[in-house]
Amino acid sequence: MTEEDAGDGKRVGWVELYFDLVFVFAVGQVAHGMAVEPHWSRVGAALGLFLTLWWTWIGFAVFYNRSGDDSRSADRLFVLVGTIPCAIAATRAHSVFDGHPAIFAAALAAVRLILATAHLWGKSDQRRVGWGYAASTVLFAVSAVLPLPWVFVLWGFALFQEAGFLLLGDGRPRKRERPSRAARWRVLLTPPTDPNRAVDSAHLSERFGLFMILLLGELVITTGTAALDRPSDDVGYWLTLVGGLVLAGALWWVYFTSAAEIYERMLSFSRGNPLLAYSLYATGHLVPAFALLLVAAGVNLSLQEPTPHTAAWFVTAGLTVYLLGTRAVAGGTRRWYVGLGRIAMLAGTVCLAFLGLVLPAPAVVVVIAVWAVGIAAVAGSIRHRALDGLGDDPAEFLRRLPEERAS
Incomplete structure (x- = not known):
């Protein structure tokens, strides 16, 4: 990234870097889990666990990209509070491999409650995202008391519905037939009709x-x-x-x-x-x-x-x-x-x-x-x-x- 480009958008905030340091401990436990039992079945389980953690991180990244501001104490506070349940989830990641995901699920429910509150507290155009995270909060909380494999079914459903409201825009092709490669790229490169839906590329x-x-x-x-x-x-x-x-x-x-x-x-x-x-x-x-x-x-x-x-x-x-x-x-x-x-x-x-x-x-x-x-x-x-x-x-x-x- 050149200096000229960097000036065209907001910079990553210090609180985001702190959050990432806490969060990387969680994904480090995924790597450790594969090293403890080096089997391909464990790799598959680690991928599923990483996907859950990854989309949790995406939630905070997109929140700060669209509406976060390092000059506002409330935005920084939401991220700092989010590090606590993320750290708890990191310490219990190994228990998911052992078939005991209750505390991990409860911690991720708390993370999504924080994200829901942050979006509902912020701009009016982000309220829909907030209600989506509120639904995910319920799903993860319920999964904490369910037996396997229904826990993972609820997690998958929660992540799927999060993907639908968090980043997808209004430019998707509406034709029933499969669009050509050129048509798909035209859709992807078309600026969003609603500027509030845009993300900061830098x-x-x-x-x-x-x-x-x-x-x-x-x-x-x-x-x-x-x-x-x-x-x-x-x-x-x-x-x-x-x-x-x-x-x-x-x-x-x-x-x-x-x-x-x-x-x-x-x-x-x-x-x-x-x-x-x-x-x-x-x-x-x-x-x-x-x-x-x-x-x-x-x-x-x-x-x-x-x-x-x-x-x-x-x-x-x-x-x-x-x-x-x-x-x-x-x-x-x-x-x-x-x-x-x-x-x-x-x-x-x-x-x-x-x-x-x-x-x-x-x-x-x-x-x-x-x-x-x-x-x-x-x-x-x-x-x-x-x-x-x-x-x-x-x-x-x-x-x-x-x-x-x-x-």
Whole structure:
């Protein structure tokens, strides 16, 4: 983000950063849960738990984006109070894995009560959002006293209805037939008819970027913490530590040089279209954010003795999902051979886990880190050309894609 761009919107408030620090502890427990029981079934459960936490964080991010103001004590107070039930939920995240989600559900109900109050207290155009969070409060509170699996059914319903009122705008296609790709992009890039529904693109981009940094920090902390009890003359310790840090740096490079600027430019061009914000940030960042936790769990496991066979798979699967989620290797061209090359690159990333059959886990981490550095360099080049092609008119750039594909 350039200084000129940064001046076009509000900045992330200090209270938001404090909230994120508390909240990242909760998502850190998700990574810890995967490292404690490194099975794919646990990964699926962790994804569901992360989705619940993720959408809770989205609620505060959107609230402050649309109506929050660091100069108003009430707005800061709502966020600060929200950190308390979020911290309680973080300490009880492990109990969800064990089949005892009551306290966790009650804490999330309290979080939504705070969000409901904040929206009902604020601008009149946000009252509808407040009533939606009031409904979610009831659903999460009821789930605290229900047996499994009905708890998760209510959670899913609550999150689904939240998605319907929080970010979706008035620009969705109303035709029954499936719209073309060009028509979908026209809808996403059309400014909202109601300015009150618009989101602040600069603030949203900065908020999500900072949260991605915190998740990358989870990878760094996990790597360092797991290595604390290893002797200093252990070569495997140094390999994993250096490999983990290099991998974290490569993942940072992929996001901030390949995705972040494009996302902000497109959202700015649409003048804060909430449907585009939903696509790029609320759902678009969910997958790469969880992928970072999967990578962190895999690197952590690579330092354990004996090393679980899933350790390398966690790292390579997480890296692959991260590349897909950030669209790091998706450029402006749709020529078939370029697409085939992308598939080969992603398949090769996953298959690096087979090196665990012939190499110790720390060495595998180093190889994956070097591979990630190479992909980051390629992705940076691809996305730089995409940004040049995007120019000041994303609609014109997207219109030219079918012509290029035909050629």
